[in-house]
Amino acid sequence: MKKSDLEAHIKSGNVVPFLGMGVFKETKTDDGDQIPFDSDTMILSLNGGRAMSPRLMYEYSRAAMSLEQRKGRAFIEQMTHHIFTHKPYPMPEAYQWLQTLMPQYVVDLNLDDSLLKLYADVNHFLITGVSRIMAGYDRFIVYAYTASTKEYHPVEKEMLNPLIPILFKPLGCTVPDKNFIISDADFVDWLTEAMGGYALPPFLKTYKNSKSYLFLGIDFDRDTYRMVANEITLGLEGGYLVNDKEKVSKKEEKFLNSHSIEKLDTTLEAFLRGE
Secondary structure, three states, X not given: OOHHHHHHHHHHOOEEEEEOHHHHOOOEOOOOOEOOOOHHHHHHHHOOOOOOOOOOOOOHHHHHHHHHHHHOHHHHHHHHHHHHHOOOOXXXXXXXXXXXXXXXXXXXXXXXXXXXXXXXXXXEEEEEEOOOOOOOOOOEEEEEEEOOOOEEEEOOXXXXXXXXXXXXXXXXXXXXXXXXXXXXXXXXXXXXXXXXXXOOOHHHHHHOOOOEEEEEOOOOOOHHHHXXXXXXXXXXXXXXXXXXXXXXXXXXXXXXXXXXXXXXXXXXXXXXXXX
């Protein structure tokens, strides 16, 4: 499908943008530090630029779990927040592109606030994921944003409606509260409750049905991303993955085929330029 056709479907709401870490591949802070764009660079950022053992380098959630066990939960939360807030960096090109479309519904697995900045002048709902909480089963918090005051405030999940944009950040965000799903324990808790129906507000469970998705910067070879995407997109009508890998793994191939996702063999940069 042509980029122009996808843009039309995004504007109509039939196709939902779904963003992952890969959209930060070309993004560096103003003084040259790389923003994490995959599992390895996330581990390096969490561990002060140092690699960890091969067992822990397998996936960043495993490394984060090790750091949490050794240094405490507060360390992981503070370090994650620090990575995305301590130095300014330009808006990644994928978000700049979305700003020209302003979709009514976006799914963003990234932990920073780039997506939120696009909607700073628009009233909207924000849904952030949470995990390992004692009160209740829901693994999300719903916020309403008021553009005139630039403030978020929590609201009941029943308030959600399609009259204003809905920004869904299932793995958390640096704002308005530092809620992150980043360690193995976080993902196990979130996925367990997701299977019970507690990862999405009731409105989203029906609103998302019969939609297609455009996956940007997503690596479905990673178990965590693949399982999270599966729960969030239940009932999807296929989709598109922008990925220039010459060879995909068996796990990826099975996921793409079972979900009727077409792989667009191009780089993210080329796709955004319309090449």
